[in-house]
Amino acid sequence: MRLGIVGVTGMVGNIFLNILEKKHFSNDLYFSASDKSIGKKIFFKKKEYKIIGINELILKKLNVVLFSAGSKVSKKWAPIFAKNGTFVIDNSSAWRMDKEKKLIVPEINASFLRKKDKIIANPNCSTIQLVMVLYPLHIKYNITRVIVSTYQSVTGTGKKAVNQLNQEQSKGFSKIKVYPHPIYQNVLPHCDSFIENGYSVEEMKLINETKKIMNDQNISITSTSARVPVIGGHSESVNITFKEKPELNDIRNILKNTKGVVVQDKPKENIYPMPIFSYGKDEVFVGRIREDFSFPNSINLWIVSDNLRKGAATNAIQILEFLLDNNFF
CATH class of the missing domain: 3.30.360.10 (Dihydrodipicolinate Reductase; domain 2)
Known part of the structure; x- marks a missing residue:
């Protein structure tokens, strides 16, 4: 799995890392944040990663990207990732009430997801x-x-x-x-x-x-x-x-x-x-x-x-696990 995180330096981004550290996912990870954080280093599972810009992140041909960078960023960039075949799990309010997007709490309605659902909305905490x-x-x-x-x-x-x-x-x-x-x-x-x-x-x-x-x-x-x-x-x-x-x-x-x-x-x-x-x-x-x-x-x-956990990061990663378990990619 090629996984990216947008907004990795924020509060939810940090929880993403905390949860992923305990998972046995692939280490093919890429991290992005705001322009002021580009080039900074993140240490994750004893490995050093450099924070890259979102333009560079798109070129990585990711399977899934976790977004936690606000509605404006999601509105602009999520459709671009989706067009490239990447599943976007978005923590902002940008897509929640969009009639074409699924609003998912895995224990309740993950079964509604289909492979065509490239942008998946994470509900409000x-x-x-x-x-x-x-x-x-x-x-x-x-x-x-x-x-x-x-x-x-x-x-x-x-x-x-x-x-x-x-x-x-x-x-x-x-x-x-x-x-x-x-x-x-x-x-x-x-x-x-x-x-x-x-x-x-x-x-x-x-x-x-x-x-x-x-x-x-x-x-x-x-x-x-x-x-x-x-x-x-x-x-x-x-x-x-x-x-x-x-x-x-x-x-x-x-x-x-x-x-x-x-x-x-x-x-x-x-x-x-x-x-x-x-x-x-x-x-x-x-x-x-x-x-x-x-x-x-x-x-x-x-x-x-x-x-920050079930209300945000945990729920998003549970959606990711559903995609993995059901061979969405």
Whole structure:
């Protein structure tokens, strides 16, 4: 396999390397990043690699390229790689709602992929962990409505946001202004930009991507997304209404038997999902599973996952593994 990574020096790019280091893939690897990084060296599995420009990367005739360099880069370059026969697994929002592109969470819908699908969209981080829990429950009980509130790590914004938090914590202020307000000891009801309907772009991603992945436009979904001074992952408070009354023990058993999901649901023993626990792990954690007494056929639960791993890099590499296992190239 000839594999390339675009955006290798970013936060998700670093996680790509971390995960790939533990895999037994071919070492025929090529790394690309922004112009300021071209020529710099990366050490991977005791071997030195030079970061090259994206123009040079195209000439390598890759089987697969992992993109994590933003929507503008993906919009420009992904079709060029695809035209050359390279599978593009893109971590940006560029192709997610494109009707011609598949939006893939491997445990749910990788079987929809065909060899003609050269550009494959990786969903939004908060969407991935949400659908990992919703989908198996939807199969059994038919979800009619979802209310989700997210509490999202600063890592979802990038390195500069982490630096802002660290400077505010250590110095009491920060010269870095990624957010419009301080983030240390604060919560911002603001993820991404706001649009005319009063929702943020992040909130609309949750709504639209969830429906696309679950292949059901009839589910009513509303969302609120907040940024919190946390490093380890995103948390979600989720209220779910079903067509028929669910049994809580059955809900727990369904989730316990869902690949990639870990149930942590002993609140009296203080066992429940937390970002500090999910950091660096690939699973989606769910707990606080309980009946909503205020509305028929409804439950509440709490979901946590490392947004840089299952929410980004891990999911993309799982798509790569599906392509390999099914002889796409």
